[in-house]
Each structure stands twice: as C-alpha cells, then as structure tokens.
Amino acid sequence: xxxxxxxxxxxxxxxxxxxxxxxxxxxxxxxxxxxxxxxxxxxxxxxxxxxxxxxxxxxxxxxxxxxxxxxxxxxxxxxxxxxxxxxxxxxxxxxxxxxxxxxxxxxxxxxxxxxxxxxxxxxxxxxxxxxxxxxxxxxxxxxxxxxxxxxxxxxxxxxxxxxxxxxxxxxxxxxxxxxxxxxxxxxxxxxxxxxxxxxxxxx
Ligand code: ADP
Numbered sequence: 001x002x003x004x005x006x007x008x009x010x011x012x013x014x015x016x017x018x019x020x021x022x023x024x025x026x027x028x029x030x031x032x033x034x035x036x037x038x039x040x041x042x043x044x045x046x047x048x049x050x051x052x053x054x055x056x057x058x059x060x061x062x063x064x065x066x067x068x069x070x071x072x073x074x075x076x077x078x079x080x081x082x083x084x085x086x087x088x089x090x091x092x093x094x095x096x097x098x099x100x101x102x103x104x105x106x107x108x109x110x111x112x113x114x115x116x117x118x119x120x121x122x123x124x125x126x127x128x129x130x131x132x133x134x135x136x137x138x139x140x141x142x143x144x145x146x147x148x149x150x151x152x153x154x155x156x157x158x159x160x161x162x163x164x165x166x167x168x169x170x171x172x173x174x175x176x177x178x179x180x181x182x183x184x185x186x187x188x189x190x191x192x193x194x195x196x197x198x199x200x201x202x203x
Contacts, residue, residue: 027202028060031104031129031196032105032124032128032130033130034111034120034129034130035047035108036110036111036134038136038163038168039163040141041135041180042134043134046108050189051106053193062098062105062106064095066109069087069091069109074091084112087109088109089120095107112162114172131171131175132192133177134178149161175195176191176192176195
C-alpha cells in the first residue's frame with residue numbers, strides 16, 4: 001500500500017545549512033530513541049521523563065506517541081498487520097525528518113514487527129536510530145493496565161491485541177534493554193540520558 005511510488009520527476013533538494021551547522025547551533029546531534037514493547041510496558045511514561053530530563057538540560061526533543069499520531073497523521077489506519085506496517089512506516093519517515101532537523105526524537109509505539117523497525121533504521125544515518133526494548137512481562141503489563149486495554153482484550157473486545165491475540169517480535173540486537181518491571185522510570189530515563197551523552201548526541 002503506502003510504499004507504492006506514484007510521483008515521478010521529483011528531486012531531493014539539499015539546503016545550504018548543513019547537519020554540522022545545525023549541530024553547532026543546537027549543541028546536540030539528531031537521533032531517534034525508538035522505544036518498543038508491549039502495551040503498558042512503560043514506553044510513554046519513560047518517553048515523557050526522558051523528554052523532561054532533556055528539556056531541563058537545555059536540549060531540544062520531541063515525543064511521537066501512539067494515540068496522538070492515530071488522532072491525526074494515521075487516523076485512517078487500524079490494527080491489522082498491513083495497517084500496523086503502514087503506521088510504523090509513516091512514523092519512521094516523520095522521525096527521520098525530525099532527526100535530520102537535528103532533534104532528539106523519542107517514539108513510543110508498540111511497533112511489534114522486527115522488519116518494520118529495521119526498515120525505519122534504514123531511513124537514518126548509522127548510529128542515529130537507537131532501538132530501545134522496554135522489556136516487561138505480560139503479567140506485569142496486565143496488572144498495570146493503565147487504560148484497561150488488557151481487560152478488554154481478554155474479554156474479546158479488542159481483536160489483534162499485542163501480547164494477547166497478536167504477536168510481539170522482540171528486538172534481536174537492540175542498542176538498549178530496559179527491564180521496566182524492575183527498574184524505576186527515573187533510572188530508565190537516566191540510562192537513556194547516559195547513552196546519549198556517551199555516544200555524543202549531547203554536545
Ligand atoms: P505504554 O506506553 O508502554 O503503553 P504507559 O507508559 O502508558 O505504557 O503505561 C505504563 C504504566 O506503568 C504507567 O501507569 C506507569 O506509571 C506504570 N509504571 C510502573 N512502573 C513503571 C516503570 N518502572 N517504568 C515505566 N512505567 C511504569
């Protein structure tokens with residue numbers, strides 16, 4: 001569907017302002033911190049905490065979050081495997097543009113398919129895609145269930161619910177694993193800050 005190329009006679013335009021010039025101005029190098037994991041594993045909560053920590057440190061970041069994107073850009077998409085693929089493809093393109101604009105992008109999507117996440121990685125320069133597995137067992141997610149989704153899924157009211165009636169493919173070689181059942185939100189966001197600092201995304 002979305003990957004079909006319809007436009008012809010189009011050329012990519014580079015600007016006069018280079019990545020290096022943006023990096024000097026903004027004291028950071030653009031990256032996408034891609035959080036993936038089950039519903040209620042803690043992606044949104046950790047994303048918000050990381051965003052706050054970055055902001056307090058004078059950095060410029062932006063969170064792309066599941067429900068918000070489905071209100072707008074992707075409101076025409078559902079949860080079938082094809083729609084999930086297209087959902088992640090579009091988000092990946094947006095994340096790649098924001099990363100090119102030198103922002104620290106933080107995304108919080110279940111993004112259950114390995115192939116879809118790998119495709120997003122390919123849109124970015126080496127090192128810019130930081131895959132973070134927010135690793136939490138289903139039982140703990142079910143107990144948290146902040147939106148009551150597991151309860152609904154178990155009652156058969158939500159078809160194709162990841163972890164219950166749809167698959168989750170864990171990353172094979174994520175840059176970072178956050179065991180969120182036994183790590184606080186503050187520690188998790190702190191771990192991500194350390195990674196960004198160590199790998200010179202924060203200058
Ligand atoms: P997701 O975005 O993965 O669906 P949310 O962040 O919306 O998950 O929900 C996770 C819930 O679990 C929140 O209510 C959060 O307060 C709670 N929670 C408890 N412990 C943690 C932790 N260590 N890390 C992240 N979230 C946690």
